[in-house]
Every structure is written in C-alpha cells, then in structure tokens.
Amino acid sequence: MLSFRMRNLLSRVKTKTKKPIRNKNSHKLRNQNHISIKKYSPFPIEEDDTEEGFSIKTSAPSHTHGVQPLGNLYLNPGSINSRDTGLGNLHTLTDELVLEILGFLDGTNLGVLASVSKSFYVFTNHEPLWRNLVLENLFGGFQYNGSWKSTFVSACYPSFDISSSDVRSFKVRDFYSDYLFQSWLCANLEMKPEWLERDNIVRKKGISVEEFVVNFEEFNKPVLLEGCIDNWDALRNWDRDYLVQLCGDDVKFAVGPVEMTLGDYFGYSDQVREERPMYLFDPNFAEKVPKLGSEYEVPVYFREDLFGVLGDERPDYRWIIIGPAGSGSSFHVDPNSTSAWNAVIKGSKKWVLFPPDVIPPGVHPSPDGADVASPVSIIEWFMNFYGATKNWKKKPIECICKAGEVIFVPNGWWHLVINLEESIAITQNYVSRRNLVNVLDFLKRPNASTLVSGTKDRVNLYDKFKNAIEASFPGEIDELTQKEEEKKIQQRKLSFWDSVADANVGAFKFSF
C-alpha cells in the first residue's frame, strides 16, 4: 500500500462557508512512510495497471512526467533516484518541503528552475504550484487551458508559444516519489465498485411531516426522502446551458478561494483532472440571481427554520453546489450544530455518514473542535480508510443520492460526499424546535469566536438568537430545555436497565 497523506484543514470543522484552504498549502501532506511495494510502469498506464484492484481512468492525462512510486526503486536493482541526484544539497529535504519552498517562487523563477535538472523539472511542474499561481494572480478571471501551468503561461505571457518545449511535458526516467505519484494516482482513480455498494439508509416516499419528525428528526437519524421536490422548476430546468444563460457573464459565484462566472467554471470543470477539483459552493446565489431562488422551495419537512427570526443577520444558510465527478466535501460536521437537507437536481452523490459519537477513521478533530486533520482528498480517504469501516461495530450510513432525491443530515453527524458525475444541488441548514436547545448550547460555548461560522458577529450570535426567539416565542426555550432534561433522565434510566438486562433473552444478567 502507498503511504497515506494528511492535511490540516484550516477551514473550521463547522464551516460551510468553504473558506479557502490556504493556497500555498494546498499540496501539503504528511508521508507516514516511503515504502510502496507494487511495481508500476510509469507509461503508458493501461486500465488494468492497478494497485489492489484500483483502476485508473481511461482518460488519465500523460503529464505525470514518469514519476514512479518509491517502492519501484527497490525493485529496480542498480537504479538511482534522479529525484535525489538532481536536487543537489536539497535532496535531504522531504518532497513536501521542497514543494513548500518552490511555492514561494513566481512563475518566471519556476520556469527557470525547471531547466536546472530533471529533478527540478519534475518538481517545478507539480500542478498545484501553478494552480496556486493562477488563483493568487488571476483570481477567478482565467480560462482554464488544459493544465494549470498552461493556464498561467497563456494568461501571463500571451506572446509565449505554449506548444513550445518549455510548456510541453517530458517524461523523466528513474524519478521515484510517493508524494508526487500519489497525487497523480488520486486524481486519476476510478471509484471502486465496492466503495459504492453499501446502501443502508432508510428511504421514504410520501411520508407526513409528523412521521418525519417523530421517526427521524426526533431521533436525529438520517433519511433519504424521495419524491418531495418533484414540483421544483429547478428539477425540470436546471442544466448547465440553462444556468449559463440565466446567470450570464457578469454574475460570479464562489469557487474555493476565488469567484468565477458559470461559463468559466464549466470550462475548468470539463477539462480538469485533479485530486481535489475546485467546487462551486455559493451562499449568495439567490441574492445574485433571484430566479435561482424562485425555482425551488424548501421541502415540506424543513419549513420550521428558527434562525429565520434573525432576518438578515442569520448565518449563511443556503448554498448552490456545482461540481464535476470527483469533486465533493471531505468529512465535516455542519456549522453551528444545525441540521441540513441536500437536494440533488442533476447528477448523483455518494454519501458516507457517521453519528456524532463516532469519529470517522482517518479523521482527527482538535480537542476544541475548531480544526480537523484528515486525508488530503476524498479519494485518499476511500483508498486508505474506507476498508476499516467494514468491521466497525457502528457502520456508517451510506447511500447514493440521485437527481430528485433529498437527504436529511441530522445535526452533529460527520459526513463526506463525492460527486459520481457532474452534479448540481441545493442545500440548506436550519434550526427547528428539535435542535433549538442544542444550537443555543453550541453558540454559547466559551470558544464560540472560533467555532461559530457563517456570520461576522460570532460572539454575539448567542444573545441575538436567544433574545429574538424569546421575543417571537415567549417561554419556548424554557419549555424545550425542560423537555430535553426529561429526555436525558429517561435515556439514563433506559441505559441502566440495558446494562442489567440481557436483551437477547429478556432476562436479568447477574455477575459474581
């Protein structure tokens, strides 16, 4: 198995604002070891060139420069690693450190350094370096041009012939690096069928609001709701042509750290093949293009939305989400302890959800809950951690949510989502009476200034929300708090009887 890589999300666990992961660090990872034992032939990559049954996408691009996993070095007696010979004294640095240093250079200097040695050629062509340069220098105003390097060069040096040898990619012999190889592998892996097989979510069609509340919301359990957005114009109208025409060339949407027109975004997402494709995730879409807001309505189950009492001061709560196959959201818990619904309008999404008391394998939240370290990409999580869930006592809830379906994501649940094809979705986060007390508790935590998200006024949100609820629904908070207390006492009693009764035979257990 290849070593796995982790990243520290600088975005908060609880943020849905999709704060940019700091550009300079977008290639950051931590290699745990450097042994990989499978033999890879660098090129051409055939479909059956797989590791442990992984298959490579047939359209995998040929700009890996021939990088091989480090394990191959040990299988090629007499071979030298041109990674080391070409780096001079820098060869003692880890790959991530070399890339970190190269991240301080501008495009011209990267280009010059590429001609120093085969090793520098490979490192300086690492696509995330050029992606950072594009995003930092051109913001959202670029037309993606086959690769990040070509995009940068054609935008910043228009007279430069991008078909020339400096931009074309060469293959280098005897360059071994797990770091660089894994980055390419994760960008080009097909999802394995066994990652998509488990479908254990409860599906419901046509249930009443009361059934939803009593059976799912009260128990904080996910459910997939079918048929409840059949009346949406969005479901009939929204495809990329309609949206591009509706939104025109002036409206820009949030895409990671930049803003892009839909046309430019689709231009990028059509061509790109990268480990973590940029995701369009915009909380202000309905203000920017009111027709988008009028072509869907909140499904009947989620109409009680108590954050509404805050009017314009409510934290961000709704997003349009667009992304190509392979894009998605890595493990997180939703902001401000809210629950959410997510409706797929086009495409399909694979969901993996863990209940609040189970931290997903490979995910390491900080003790204060403000940050989370997790594998570099969603695909890396599947490669290295999904298998561990097979034998877990508390298996995750999983499903594929297709166009026309809506998933209920209860508060506190960890979830990961990967788009299986180009997808368009709407999601909203909300507070109902079932989680009002819980949200208020969250907002008044001592480190609210780091935990609360989606609003500028993080510290005062608790007071504002509590006062607004008291004004609109006098006595409601006290009543719900009391109910919560009674529920907790009931649960404690139940767990006492569980501990002394043998559930299998309905009898008491005695131990001596």
Ligand SMILES: O=C(O)CCC(=O)C(=O)O
């Ligand atoms: O990528 C997606 O559609 C899921 C979004 C999500 O997890 C969220 O909004 O919390």
